[in-house]
Amino acid sequence: MLLDVKGLHASYGQTRVLHGLDFAIDEGSITTLLGANGAGKTTTLRALCGMVRKTGEVSFAGKRIDATATEDIVRLGVAHVPDGRGTFADLSTEENLRLGGYTRKDKAAVEADLERMYRFFPRLKERRRQQAGTLSGGEQQMLAVSRALMLGPKLLLLDEPSFGLAPLIVQELFEILAQINRTERVSMLLVEQNAAMALTLADRAYLIETGRVVLAGPAAEIKRDDAVRRSYLGY
Amino acid sequence: MTKRTLSILILVLAIACVLPFVLTSYRTFQAALVLVYAIALLGLNILTGYNGQISLGHGAFYAIGAYCAAILMDQAGCPYWATIPVAGAVCLLAGFLFGLPALRLEGLYLALATFALGVSMPQLLKYHLIEKWTGGVQGIVITKPNAPAFLAKAGLALSPDQWLYFFVLAVAVAMFLIGWNLVRGRIGRALIAIRDHHIAAEVMGINTALYKSLAFGVSAMFTGVAGALGAIAVQFVAPDSFNVFLSITLLVGVVVGGLASLSGALYGALFIQFVPNIADELSKAAPWAIFGVFLIGFIYLMPSGVAGAVRLAIERGHHRRSTR
Amino acid sequence: MLQIFAGLATGGIYASLALALVMIYQATHLVNFAQGEMAMFTTYIAWSLINAGMGYWPAFLLTVGVAFVLGVLIERIVIRPVENAPVLAVVVVFIGLLVILNSLAGWIFTYTIKSFPSPFPAELPFGIRLVSPHQLGAIGVTIVVLALLYAFFRFTPLGLAMRASAQNPASSRLVGIRVGWMLALGWGLAAAVGAVAGMMVAPIVYLDPNMMSGTLLYAFAAALLGGIESPGGAVVGGLIVGVLENVLGAFVIGNELKLVVALVVIVGVLLVKPSGVFGKTHVSRV
Numbered sequence: 001m002l003l004d005v006k007g008l009h010a011s012y013g014q015t016r017v018l019h020g021l022d023f024a025i026d027e028g029s030i031t032t033l034l035g036a037n038g039a040g041k042t043t044t045l046r047a048l049c050g051m052v053r054k055t056g057e058v059s060f061a062g063k064r065i066d067a068t069a070t071e072d073i074v075r076l077g078v079a080h081v082p083d084g085r086g087t088f089a090d091l092s093t094e095e096n097l098r099l100g101g102y103t104r105k106d107k108a109a110v111e112a113d114l115e116r117m118y119r120f121f122p123r124l125k126e127r128r129r130q131q132a133g134t135l136s137g138g139e140q141q142m143l144a145v146s147r148a149l150m151l152g153p154k155l156l157l158l159d160e161p162s163f164g165l166a167p168l169i170v171q172e173l174f175e176i177l178a179q180i181n182r183t184e185r186v187s188m189l190l191v192e193q194n195a196a197m198a199l200t201l202a203d204r205a206y207l208i209e210t211g212r213v214v215l216a217g218p219a220a221e222i223k224r225d226d227a228v229r230r231s232y233l234g235y
Numbered sequence: 236m237t238k239r240t241l242s243i244l245i246l247v248l249a250i251a252c253v254l255p256f257v258l259t260s261y262r263t264f265q266a267a268l269v270l271v272y273a274i275a276l277l278g279l280n281i282l283t284g285y286n287g288q289i290s291l292g293h294g295a296f297y298a299i300g301a302y303c304a305a306i307l308m309d310q311a312g313c314p315y316w317a318t319i320p321v322a323g324a325v326c327l328l329a330g331f332l333f334g335l336p337a338l339r340l341e342g343l344y345l346a347l348a349t350f351a352l353g354v355s356m357p358q359l360l361k362y363h364l365i366e367k368w369t370g371g372v373q374g375i376v377i378t379k380p381n382a383p384a385f386l387a388k389a390g391l392a393l394s395p396d397q398w399l400y401f402f403v404l405a406v407a408v409a410m411f412l413i414g415w416n417l418v419r420g421r422i423g424r425a426l427i428a429i430r431d432h433h434i435a436a437e438v439m440g441i442n443t444a445l446y447k448s449l450a451f452g453v454s455a456m457f458t459g460v461a462g463a464l465g466a467i468a469v470q471f472v473a474p475d476s477f478n479v480f481l482s483i484t485l486l487v488g489v490v491v492g493g494l495a496s497l498s499g500a501l502y503g504a505l506f507i508q509f510v511p512n513i514a515d516e517l518s519k520a521a522p523w524a525i526f527g528v529f530l531i532g533f534i535y536l537m538p539s540g541v542a543g544a545v546r547l548a549i550e551r552g553h554h555r556r557s558t559r
Numbered sequence: 560m561l562q563i564f565a566g567l568a569t570g571g572i573y574a575s576l577a578l579a580l581v582m583i584y585q586a587t588h589l590v591n592f593a594q595g596e597m598a599m600f601t602t603y604i605a606w607s608l609i610n611a612g613m614g615y616w617p618a619f620l621l622t623v624g625v626a627f628v629l630g631v632l633i634e635r636i637v638i639r640p641v642e643n644a645p646v647l648a649v650v651v652v653f654i655g656l657l658v659i660l661n662s663l664a665g666w667i668f669t670y671t672i673k674s675f676p677s678p679f680p681a682e683l684p685f686g687i688r689l690v691s692p693h694q695l696g697a698i699g700v701t702i703v704v705l706a707l708l709y710a711f712f713r714f715t716p717l718g719l720a721m722r723a724s725a726q727n728p729a730s731s732r733l734v735g736i737r738v739g740w741m742l743a744l745g746w747g748l749a750a751a752v753g754a755v756a757g758m759m760v761a762p763i764v765y766l767d768p769n770m771m772s773g774t775l776l777y778a779f780a781a782a783l784l785g786g787i788e789s790p791g792g793a794v795v796g797g798l799i800v801g802v803l804e805n806v807l808g809a810f811v812i813g814n815e816l817k818l819v820v821a822l823v824v825i826v827g828v829l830l831v832k833p834s835g836v837f838g839k840t841h842v843s844r845v
Contacts, residue, residue, distance in 0.1 A: 049733070051729075051732075069732075070732040070733065071731075071732045071735050071736060071737050071738065074732065074733060074734065074735040075735045079733075080733050082729075082730070082733065086727065086729065086730035086733060087730070088723050088726055088727050088730060089726075089727075090726055091719075091722065091723065091726070095719055095723075098716070098719065099719060099720065099723050099731075099734045099736075100734055102716060102719070102720055102734055102735060102736060103734070103735035103736075147734065148733075151734065151735065
C-alpha cells in the first residue's frame with residue numbers, strides 16, 4: 001500500500017470537518033474521492049499534506065507522515081495540485097515549471113522532464129515566457145498538473161482538476177493522466193465533483209459524505225451503484 | 236463599578252494625597268512626573284489600545300502641548316493653570332486634523348507615518364522661521380509656579396514641588412474620569428468595535444471615520460495636556476527632548492502597562508519613570524536596552540501588560556475563593 | 560548640477576536601504592523598522608575590524624557576511640515567534656529590536672562620534688570636481704550591489720525559490736520549498752545590503768549610534784514612493800528622494816527641514832497612491 005489513512009479527523013479552527021476517515025491507495029492505482037460540495041474532499045487532501053490541523057494515522061510508503069511538515073511530505077514524493085491551481089501568478093510559465101523541479105538533485109532529469117511536459121502540453125511551450133497569471137483557466141490547470149509532475153512524484157493528489165474546464169479539455173487532461181499512470185506508475189488520488197469522468201479514470205472509488213466514508217469499492221462497482229447513480233451521476 | 240473597585244480607588248487616592256508630605260522634594264517631583272506620564276499614556280492607550288490605531292509619534296503631541304504651555308507662559312504671561320485647557324484644545328484640534336488623513340492608513344502604514352512624525356518633530360521645532368516663539372535649539376525656560384496665596388493664609392504651607400504635585404494630581408484625576416467615562420460609554424464601545432471588526436462596525440452603522448478621527452483628537456488632547464504639565468514641572472522645553480525616543484518611551488509604557496486598560500496607564504508610567512533612574516546607574520545605554528528587552532518580552536509573554544496580569548491574578552483569586 | 564550628483568550619490572545609499580526594506584516587505588508584508596539600526600550596528604562591526612588593523616575591503620566583505628548571518632539569526636529567533644501575530648505586536652517587536660540594537664551599539668562602542676574611512680581615493684583623476692570621490696564610489700558600489708541582487712533573483716534557482724516564497728508561500732511549500740528558511744535568507748540578504756548602505760553613509764555622516772535614523776526615514780520615503788512591493792521602484796525612489804533632498808535643501812528650504820521633507824513624502828505617498836509610482840494597487844476582499 002502506498003498510502004494508508006486511518007481515523008483521519010481534521011478541523012478548521014473549532015469546526016470539525018473530517019470525522020474519522022479510513023482509506024488506502026495501492027501503488028500504481030488511481031483512486032478517486034467523490035462527494036458533494038462541502039463533504040470534506042479538499043480538506044482530506046489538505047490534511048494529507050499537513051496543511052490543516054488533524055489527528056489520525058497517515059502512512060506513506062510505510063512511513064508515518066502525520067507530524068511531517070508540508071514541504072517535507074512533498075520531498076518524500078507527494079505532489080499536490082491544489083484547488084485554485086496555486087499558480088505563481090507573477091512568475092512566467094517556465095519559472096513555474098522549474099519550481100516544480102527545485103528540490104530534485106538530478107538537474108539533467110529535470111531538464112528532460114521539462115521538455116516532456118512541453119510535449120504533453122504544447123500550449124504551455126508556446127506560452128513559456130508569458131506571465132502565468134495571464135494564462136487561461138485550462139492552461140493554468142495544465143500548468144498546475146505539469147508543475148506537480150516536475151517533482152517526479154510517487155503520488156499525485158489532484159483537487160478538482162476538471163473545475164471550470166471545457167469537457168474536451170477535461171478529456172484531454174484525463175487521457176494524459178491515464179497515460180502517465182500507466183507508463184510511469186505514478187499513483188493518483190483524484191478528488192472530483194465530476195463523478196462520471198472520475199469513475200472512468202479511476203480504479204477505486206470512495207464516497208465521502210460530511211467527513212465520513214460512506215461507500216468504498218472498485219470504480220466499476222461504484223459506477224453501477226443505484227444510490228450513487230441517482231445522487232451523483234444524475235440518472 | 237463595584238464597591239470593591241471604588242474602595243480601592245479611594246484608598247489609592249488617599250495614599251496619593253499623603254505622599255508629598257512623607258516624600259522628599261525630589262521624590263515628590265518624580266511622583267508628579269509619574270502622573271504626567273500616566274495622563275500621556277492614557278491618551279496613547281485610547282488611540283492604540285482601545286481603537287487599534289498604532290501611533291509611533293505621540294511624542295509630537297506631547298511636544299505641542301509642552302510648547303503651548305511654555306510659549307503662553309513665557310510670551311503671553313499666561314498663568315500656568317490656564318495653559319492646560321489651551322494645550323488640550325490645541326492638541327485636540329491637531330490630533331483630529333492628523334487623524335483625518337490617517338483614516339486612509341492602516342496598521343503598518345499608520346505606524347510608518349507616525350514614526351516619520353516622531354523622527355522629524357525636533358527639526359520642525361528648531362525651524363528658524365518660528366524660532367522667535369519656540370526659542371530654537373535652546374528652547375524656553377519657564378518658572379515653577381508657587382502655591383496660591385490663599386492656602387498659605389489658611390495655614391497650609393506647601394512647597395512649590397508639593398503644590399505642583401497636587402495640581403498635577405487634580406488634573407490627572409479629572410483626566411482619568413474623562414477617560415473612564417469615555418471608554419465605558421457608547422463612544423468606547425464604538426472605538427473597540429472599530430478596532431476589532433472594522434467592517435462589521437461600519438455595517439452596523441458606526442461612523443468609523445468620525446470615531447477614528449475623534450479618537451486621534453482625544454488621544455492627542457490627553458497627551459498634550461500631559462505635555463503641558465510636564466513642561467511646567469520640568470520648567471524647560473527644548474526640541475531635542477521631544478525626539479522619536481519620547482514616542483517610543485510612551486509606546487513602552489502602554490505595552491508594559493497594558494493596552495486597553497486604564498490602570499495600565501499608571502503601571503506603565505511607573506515603569507517608564509523609574510526604570511531609567513535605576514538603570515542609569517549601570518550605563519547610559521542600559522535604560523534603552525531594558526526598554527527594548529521589555530518591549531519584546533512583554534509581547535511574547537505578557538501581551539496584555541501588567542494590568543492584564545493583575546486582572547488575571549484577581550480573577551484566579553475569585554475563582555479559587557468561589558470554588559471552595 | 561552639483562546638487563544633482565550629490566543627490567544621486569546619497570540617493571544610491573537610500574536606494575540600497577530602501578531595497579532592503581522592500582525585500583523584507585515583499586516576503587512578509589512587514590516593514591522592518593529596525594533596518595537602520597541593523598545597518599548601523601554592522602557598520603560598527605566594520606569599524607572595529609578596521610580599527611583592529613584589517614584592510615578596508617576585507618573588513619567590508621567580512622562585515623557583509625556577518626550582517627547576513629545576523630539577519631538570518633534575527634529572523635529565526637526574534638521575528639519568527641510573531642510572524643502571524645497582529646500588526647501591533649509585530650511593530651512593537653520591531654521597535655524593541657531597534658532600541659536594543661541602538662543601545663547595544665552605544666554600550667559596546669560608546670556614544671562618542673567616530674570617523675569611518677572611505678575606501679576611495681582622496682581625489683578623482685583629471686581633477687574632476689563635480690562630485691567627490693566617495694560619492695562616485697558610493698554610486699558605483701550601489702550599482703554593483705543592485706546588479707548582483709538582480710542577477711541572483713532573476714537567474715539562480717535559489718533566487719527563484721525566494722521570489723516564489725514571497726509571492727505565494729502556500730504553493731511554495733507544495734513544491735517542497737522550505738519557506739521559513741527562505742524568509743530567513745531574505746532577512747540575511749536585506750541585512751547585508753543594509754550593511755553596505757551603512758558603510759557607504761558612515762564616512763559622510765560620521766559613525767554614531769543615531770546615525771541611521773534620518774537615512775532610514777529617507778529610505779522609507781523612497782520605498783513608499785517607488786512602491787513598497789517593487790524593488791526597481793525602491794531604487795528609482797531612492798534616487799529621486801536623494802536628489803530631492805539635496806536640491807530642496809540647497810535652494811528651497813535650507814538644510815533644517817530635510818527630515819520634514821521625508822515626512823511629507825511619506826504621508827503624501829500614503830495618501831495619494833499608497834502603492835507607489837511603480838506598484839500595483841491591491842484590492843482586498845472583504
